[in-house]
Amino acid sequence: MEQWILKELGRTDLGDKRRTKRFMEIVSNLSKSPSATVPTASGTWAATKATYDFWDSPYIKPSMIRQGHIEATQERISQHQVVLAIQDTTELNYTKQKALSGAGYLDSKYATGLKVHSVLSVSSKGLPLGILDQYVWAREIEELGKAEQRKKRTTAQKESQRWLDALTKSEQLIPESKKVVTITDREGDFYDLFAYPRRLNSEFLIRASQNRCLDSGEKLWSGVESSSHQGHMTVEVKRNPTRKARRATLSIRYTTVTIQPPQNRGKKEQLAPQELQAILVTEEDAPPEVEPIQWLLLTTLEINSIEDVEQYVRWYSYRWLIERYHYVLKSGCRLEQLQLKTAQRLEMALATYSIVAWRLLWLTYLARHCPDVSCEEVLESYEWQALYATIHKQIYPHQKPPNLSQVVRWIAQLGGFLGRKGDGEPGVKVLWRGLRRLDDISETWHFCQELEHH
Structure with a gap:
């Protein structure tokens, strides 16, 4: 589970630890691919069904x-x-x-x-x-x-x-x-x-x-x-x-x-x-x-x-x-x-996506307000490393993680942001496009890294 999910939703109490864990997994899946359909973002039929069942739950x-x-x-x-x-x-x-x-x-x-x-x-x-x-x-x-x-x-x-x-x-x-x-x-x-x-x-x-x-x-x-x-x-x-x-x-x-x-x-x-x-x-x-x-x-x-x-x-x-x-x-x-x-199910979905939408907006503006904070405030190590390798065609050459502003611009590049002199800072639209591509790239990267260690 990503650190930001635990930090953001760690206080959530849905009356059952299994429900709360499922909720965190749903938000994690949707935030990685916000514009994807629920089945695509969920990745498997089991995860998709669990999301729909969650939104249909009489206990939440x-x-x-x-x-x-x-x-x-x-x-x-x-x-x-x-x-x-x-x-x-x-x-x-x-x-x-x-x-x-x-x-x-x-x-x-x-x-x-x-x-x-x-x-x-x-x-x-x-x-x-x-x-x-x-x-x-x-x-x-x-x-x-x-x-x-x-x-x-x-x-x-x-x-x-x-x-x-x-x-x-x-x-x-x-x-x-x-x-x-x-x-x-x-x-x-x-x-x-x-x-x-x-x-x-x-x-x-x-x-x-x-x-x-x-x-x-x-x-x-x-x-x-x-x-x-x-x-x-x-x-x-x-x-x-x-x-x-x-x-x-x-x-x-x-x-x-x-x-x-x-x-x-x-x-x-x-x-x-x-x-x-x-x-x-x-x-x-x-x-x-x-x-x-x-x-x-x-x-x-x-x-x-x-x-x-x-x-x-x-x-x-x-x-x-x-x-x-x-x-x-x-x-x-x-x-x-x-x-x-x-x-009723749509209102449950809205409550879930509200967190996803806020994080997208927050990420867009945090990079402008706090450009020099570490990118590990918002991404896991394997995510930004996979991102850097994709953009630059090489392994990250420094020990210290890049800052948030640099990483957000790289995510935006995956979403079609050109970064020309007159383009200004990337907006939320290229970020949600880029995050969907980053999810595919980083999952593959993470899988390959685990294979190497074994």
């Missing part, structure tokens, strides 16, 4: 699968004073699987599947630390077409409640001595989240979507836009299928605002206005083919200087990491291609 719940990883995440969190708890919702689309039971409708009434709300903890420098919470649900078909009725319900009766529950969970898992900053996109812009009771050292940073009324009589956007220009900063805009990576220059405005409670609820529920800091950043001289960045951020974080504002904007830019996490789950781990017949 998804929360039990995640618990060991969550505790390992808490240990990583203990090394940081500030933790970003990034929330986001995605959907798993299983429309083509007509025989799937337990699925619900998605944002399109013609699509069926599951909704997933995750909390990804990230360091203040942008290193993914692990999953803190994950909530999965299927929308009841009876609710389809009742949007107007849902608007009249309390927050506790709506899907919006998931943001509040996730905030509570984050606060429970992160010590009060650490500052936790809950970060959400525009979907998290609703009054109840602003007004929700928070413990000491718990703040939020939310991108505004609603043009709210202020106590001054103005609207939110015009109120912030009329504030004085405070300076400029640059951020790295990551590439995606529709745009290239670029450095964006942003103009900065910020001011204190007091937002009014919703008019249809304020008097009836005796809701109070909320004083917040508002930050508006707008991209200047954006390339003509891209949509310029314009973020209006609402936060409880204290602002004492322009440097504080720059820090908070960079923190918000790390929200992109949870989108990458969901991308790895769906495209890297091919979660939507699983055919497990029931939503």
Whole structure:
């Protein structure tokens, strides 16, 4: 069993040591070949059947699968004073699987599947630390077409409640001595989240979507836009299928605002206005083919200087990491291609692959944040030795293991990364491709090494 598996999942308790060992073997197999089918990643029919049986077990719940990883995440969190708890919702689309039971409708009434709300903890420098919470649900078909009725319900009766529950969970898992900053996109812009009771050292940073009324009589956007220009900063805009990576220059405005409670609820529920800091950043001289960045951020974080504002904007830019996490789950781990017949089994598989997806993302960014650490922090000796021999066509000539940055680039080369001057650091996609090839190479290498010793 690899050392990282024992370290990451050693606290897992599934009620039986044999089940826990089987779980570790499943995660090990899937992490070596994340984009492979379950039979291919498992290697044998016995291991494949054991994986499917595990996901069908009545004795195990998804929360039990995640618990060991969550505790390992808490240990990583203990090394940081500030933790970003990034929330986001995605959907798993299983429309083509007509025989799937337990699925619900998605944002399109013609699509069926599951909704997933995750909390990804990230360091203040942008290193993914692990999953803190994950909530999965299927929308009841009876609710389809009742949007107007849902608007009249309390927050506790709506899907919006998931943001509040996730905030509570984050606060429970992160010590009060650490500052936790809950970060959400525009979907998290609703009054109840602003007004929700928070413990000491718990703040939020939310991108505004609603043009709210202020106590001054103005609207939110015009109120912030009329504030004085405070300076400029640059951020790295990551590439995606529709745009290239670029450095964006942003103009900065910020001011204190007091937002009014919703008019249809304020008097009836005796809701109070909320004083917040508002930050508006707008991209200047954006390339003509891209949509310029314009973020209006609402936060409880204290602002004492322009440097504080720059820090908070960079923190918000790390929200992109949870989108990458969901991308790895769906495209890297091919979660939507699983055919497990029931939503319950799919949720078990999701809990398992959540650990695999996090490790892929973590490995990608750890190599950028800590390039000089030993590669043996993440790979077994035989794995990096086989990797070096494959890339360089020779046995590793030094006694000291190579560093993590070098090894991650070699794995990426196996996945198609060219490493040219303008290519930057390898991304998560070439890593999951490379890891699958590395598994085949290193297993053969390990087998040959054992033959030599015998």
